[in-house]
Amino acid sequence: MMSADSLRGTSELLSGWGNYPRELCRTRSIESWQDAENAVQSSNTTNVIPRGLGRSYGDSTLTQDGVVLRMGHLNRFLAFDPESGVLECEAGVSFAEIIETFLPQGWFLPTTPGTKFVTLGGAIAADVHGKNHHVDGSFGNFVNRLTLLLADGAIIDCTRDNDPDLFWATVGGMGLTGVILSAQIQLSRVETAYCDVTYRRTRNLESTLEMFTATHQSYRYSVSWIDCLAKGASLGRGVVMLGNDASAADLPRKLAAAPLKLPRRRAKTIPFDFPSFALNPWSIKAFNTLYYAKNRDRREFVDFNSFFYPLDGINHWNRIYGQRGFVQYQALFPTETAHVGLHQLLERIAKSRQASFLAVIKGSGPATQGMLSYLFPGITLALDFPNRGKATRDLFEQLDEIVLEHSGRLYLAKDALTSADTFARMYPRLSEFQRVKERVDPNNRFVSSQARRLGIVTGLELNQSEAVGNSISAGAH
Amino acid sequence: MSSTSIEAPAASTGNAVSVQATTDRVSSGWVLILGATSGIARALAHRLSQDGHSLILAGRNQEELTRLASDLRLRHNVNAEVAEFSALDYASHPEFFENCIRQTSGRLKGVLLCYGDMLPQAATEKSFDDARRVIDVNFTSAVSILSQAATYLEERKSGFIGVISSVAGDRGRQSNYTYGAAKAGLTAFTQGLRNRLYKSGVHVLTIKPGFVATRMTAGLLNTKSPLVASPEKVANDIVRAIKRRRTVLYTPWFWRPIMALICSIPESIFRKMKL
Ligand SMILES: Cc1cc2nc3c(=O)[nH]c(=O)nc-3n(C[C@H](O)[C@H](O)[C@H](O)COP(=O)(O)OP(=O)(O)OC[C@H]3O[C@@H](n4cnc5c(N)ncnc54)[C@H](O)[C@@H]3O)c2cc1C
């Protein structure tokens, strides 16, 4: 029943948030620093890849012939300075836990993705961005120090000063430089747990983009839902949400009594995978039309949960896409080409009748120095597609062409389908990253299925005798 | 809330400990956790600090314990101290325990024994050293340290002792009987201790977990199986059992009937089974 392996793992069918692709992987829960060291050094596997809460969509936390290190239990707060808001904690701490513990003391995340069920490690590895990217940039800007476990077993403190290359290869580096054990980050002061939000409907893409430009200075947060099924003159119409942190003085009396307290909300749960007919062009069209019609221009105070994490109110919402899962397409266009690029992209998508109801665009600001970090100044668009196998892959290929043509790029945290060739053209600093990888991990101890597919890690053969199973791509063939 | 409960909400829906016991409420005061780095102990530490307890976290790995202590302080705003404890260094136990008493200024009200060691059965068959380690860590060392605790609490005439044994101690099975024997010894020892301490008002709880998803079982269990409990669920059960002054806790509850069934099989049949 038992073996004396130093790295026993459980085999499980694993996927990212999109439930596509699914691969049979060995996994191991990391509960102490010693566990992590043992796993990285173990002779029972050729490679490992860390995994946080699995909120990236594709295959960045999968490896078929290695071991997936589940980091969620390495979640201890190590130090906090209530004067400066500097927090040190282990990489498995989730944003939800940070909020639960520090929001009551008047501290919030300096920037946050659209779900709080991400780990600190995952947020750093993807250099995530939030609704304030145009003002504050991405998460890497708020990381002071990383404690890294490298392939050779060394545990090092890494800062942007003592080893800028390694620091900026790790921020945005998708777990490929080593295991982030802990990090020191800067939280930001808030007076309340609310945003002062203005909603504006727009007629078309042009007016949506104009709205972003016009409000860049005056709003810390901005994002727009868009109706990706609208065509012709209404192409790109949407609802722009603009917000600022609400000060205590602004709050209506009812909320001012407990300004840092989040209202309770009961999460609903999607109990099982929906059948594939649940999402069809008609139901999606109906949703989009209704959503647009329902959202009148208005201004209101919205609590952080509802403003930053609307989808977190529904557990397992990814199940609405059924067994075959879904893929997100998130692309960035530089400011100069954004209008034309988006126009072409949206037209192509509307024509395909494949897109789903979650389409979001947002203006981005200055890039961090992350070598594989996603955003630079421009406009980014994200939308979900139910996985229809070949039809989806063909569409994505066409979309990739449009993105490339306009000097855009895709986001690694969302990608599941693009090719190595396309990726290399989108990320000119890839070779710089690979040089750092060669220095700290010459034997490719850290590998993910995504890194393999995209050629970020090269010179690998999938070791068939070790692979516990083949890719089970849930009907995508 | 741990992050596992976020990924798998179902796993941690153990009953919240909201029921007020009629007697001795486990609230405030110091609790000593022996083997505080264990998965179950970590969950227990969180559960206890939510109730406002101060904790002494004892174990071998000081760095890990320090990280755990920082976390408890920051999350729950409680006192959490770290102490070095090695189960097999029996000679050090009296001084270790005295230091704990000193550290808590005599306000130590409870001791939870959470450490344990499970080596593969085959290893303990081949190597007596391995077998002895399993017996000494799980049993002999417990006799040593629990005797210290018992004497102290007996004099104070209050407090509790919780000891994590195992369902494996209920019946010897070929797959795990060295560990099972050590835990059986531990179970019997805590039974006697409970009997002895009853008149002094000190409560002794024998804890028998079934399968729990921790480092000890990593790779051996399918964590998605309904038979495998989360450490949080087990910790909740333990705290509630202490509040209610229960004597023997099976956690989750269904292990009681399962083990009753297993124990009811006649030896003549049992010896032919593969368990
Ligand atoms: C509903 C939803 C909304 C989202 N909105 C946004 C958004 O607005 N902006 C945005 O930027 N992203 C967004 N995301 C994506 C998400 O923020 C990222 O994918 C993030 O990385 C997920 O964190 P995780 O802890 O789940 O990491 P995982 O998905 O588990 O891992 C992501 C990557 O991080 C690496 N990693 C994880 N832990 C460690 C560690 N300890 N050390 C080293 N590497 C590690 C993994 O190897 C992997 O490459 C969204 C996702 C969802 C599901």
Ligand SMILES: NC(=O)c1ccc[n+]([C@@H]2O[C@H](COP(=O)([O-])OP(=O)(O)OC[C@H]3O[C@@H](n4cnc5c(N)ncnc54)[C@H](OP(=O)(O)O)[C@@H]3O)[C@@H](O)[C@H]2O)c1
């Ligand atoms: N997991 C299960 O399915 C299960 C089932 C029934 C009973 N149990 C029992 O539950 C208890 C907790 O175990 P767990 O599941 O939480 O496993 P765990 O995470 O592996 O914890 C084992 C603990 O024992 C400590 N330890 C081992 N040898 C020691 C020694 N010589 N001196 C001091 N400490 C020592 C370890 O300390 P280090 O961190 O220093 O190694 C660790 O804290 C154990 O008694 C176990 O037998 C577990």
